[in-house]
């Protein structure tokens with residue numbers, strides 16, 4: 001078991017009044033949160049709660065102009081088509097797309113479907129015999145399994161590709177950029193990476209991946225835990241694909257998007273029949289991204305990092321708990337912001353699932369299992385507490401008090 005170092009200076013635990021004044025009215029906008037004052041929802045990395053504006057947008061659409069998109073000629077159908085196109089523009093703007101006229105936005109049910117589309121609809125037409133790809137097996141399975149499916153699909157056609165494991169640094173769980181650069185050969189055509197780790201909460205410094213792999217390989221980014229949680233800027237990331245889950249970013253379940261740069265390789269056009277889109281979900285995604293844009297992704301990131309830092313700092317003083325990933329977490333005045341709004345831990349003497357049940361009895365909704373981590377991930381189960389803009393320091397303190405008593 002890893003020894004937990006004590007930092008030279010303790011991280012600040014007070015929350016600036018100005019930030020609290022900003023957050024309080026935002027929390028009030030989440031009906032499910034205000035209706036359950038005795039419960040703390042600490043599972044936003046799995047899915048987020050929805051603000052009134054998002055629920056209202058979907059209801060308004062369904063009660064005034066529900067129709068199919070891109071098909072009819074009557075006003076409801078035309079409006080639906082317009083709303084779907086508007087949602088594509090909203091996604092591009094929200095992600096800071098530097099070349100919106102050239103990119104493509106596909107609506108999907110979540111990051112998993114987005115990544116599978118890249119793996120199964122695009123990659124097999126891009127790779128040729130002898131090519132190599134690099135994929136992260138310590139991240140979410142959604143960003144590991146599809147690349148092997150693509151390899152097997154190609155092998156069945158007689159096209160052999162090699163799948164390399166993305167190298168990690170042992171302690172920080174960030175990617176090891178030097179080892180990554182050393183893995184690249186002239187046959188490396190594709191690299192998959194994750195923006196924010198769903199177990200360790202670490203920011204994976206993916207803006208350094210392009211520098212490590214050079215200009216040629218196509219980079220596909222799983223942004224399931226970053227979009228809606230922290231600012232995401234495509235111009236700075238320099239990736240070719242980005243998939244995210246709208247439902248983790250305050251939109252309705254069954255929403256997400258796959259953004260593709262559309263500059264290199266075969267055009268992303270599987271040519272299949274996509275069928276009727278999730279129009280109400282897409283409308284909710286526009287409303288969610290607008291809401292997040294107004295609230296300010298940078299401030300949301302500061303808030304959730306500070307909550308995670310509070311939890312990490314509290315846990316560090318509880319001997320019976322082991323924190324997964326980097327045990328240090330600083331907020332507000334830290335030059336190094338490494339942990340986003342996710343903290344995963346284990347009780348040294350209690351199974352994570354048991355702890356999850358006990359915590360729910362005390363009003364905390366956390367997740368306890370293996371968190372769908374890929375095969376290079378943790379073998380044992382753990383408890384994950386993940387926050388969003390609606391969570392408060394008081395909820396974290398209550399959780400810490402209850403953990404301390406166990």
Ligand code: PLP
Nearest residue numbers: 110111112113140142198224245
């Ligand atoms: N990638 C990461 C990092 C995730 O955390 C998740 C979900 O937890 C996914 C992908 C899959 O997202 P979805 O279930 O929305 O498809």
